[in-house]
Amino acid sequence: QVQLQESGPGLVRPSGTLSLTCVVSGGSISNRNWWNWVRQSPGKGLEWMGDISHSGSANYNPSLKSRVSISVDKAKNLVSLRLNSVTVADTAVYYCARGNTSDWDYYMDVWGKGIPVTVSS
Amino acid sequence: DIQMTQSPSSLSASVGDRVTISCRASQSVTSYLNWYQHIPGKSPRLLISAASSLQSGVPSRFSGSGSGTDFTLTISNLQPEDFATYYCHQSLDIPYSFGQGTKLEIK
Numbered sequence: 001q002v003q004l005q006e007s008g009p010g011l012v013r014p015s016g017t018l019s020l021t022c023v024v025s026g027g028s029i030s031n032r033n034w035w036n037w038v039r040q041s042p043g044k045g046l047e048w049m050g051d052i053s054h055s056g057s058a059n060y061n062p063s064l065k066s067r068v069s070i071s072v073d074k075a076k077n078l079v080s081l082r083l084n085s086v087t088v089a090d091t092a093v094y095y096c097a098r099g100n101t102s103d104w105d106y107y108m109d110v111w112g113k114g115i116p117v118t119v120s121s
Numbered sequence: 122d123i124q125m126t127q128s129p130s131s132l133s134a135s136v137g138d139r140v141t142i143s144c145r146a147s148q149s150v151t152s153y154l155n156w157y158q159h160i161p162g163k164s165p166r167l168l169i170s171a172a173s174s175l176q177s178g179v180p181s182r183f184s185g186s187g188s189g190t191d192f193t194l195t196i197s198n199l200q201p202e203d204f205a206t207y208y209c210h211q212s213l214d215i216p217y218s219f220g221q222g223t224k225l226e227i228k
Contacts (some may be wrong), residue, residue: 016199025189046157046165061216062122065195075149095164105171106212111164 002027006113018083022096034099039092127220144209153213
């Protein structure tokens, strides 16, 4: 079955760029799915950051303003997240998740294990 | 943006109990409402999609109901592995949003 694995640096300096990748295994990224990034800051709930289709059409959470960018690499079967100008408030566990659709819903049915990222000098 | 509000924020219960978690949307999300279970250190797990559709492999003691703005997750006959945080999630409008979570603890 489809599995997702996040990777990237666990420590990012303030004002720097957070870059993570999510490798999709057991299935093609080009299937009719969307690929999401969700994060959880310490002691807080889940926050949807954005998603992207296999064709590269992306949606973002306006709360992240123009700092966030999501891309797909079909050749490598992976999804990437970039978050610019990070602050300590961006310290969180970052998850990638597969978005699936039905006639009457859209849901995230497969999740990666998550990767903790700390923003600190 | 659609705001999702869960109640209660925390809940204590015993094995074998039946519990209900509520989720209210600030505007109608029709049936675009999902429920996730999150155990610390693990990935969130999709329990229910489209307000009431139980995912494959999820025990039948979990059930969901509601439409529009008011939704409910019910867990019958609580088991030790059910103690976790539960989130509702609307996927009608972008930005998608989650409730603040309901932490279910052992009494």
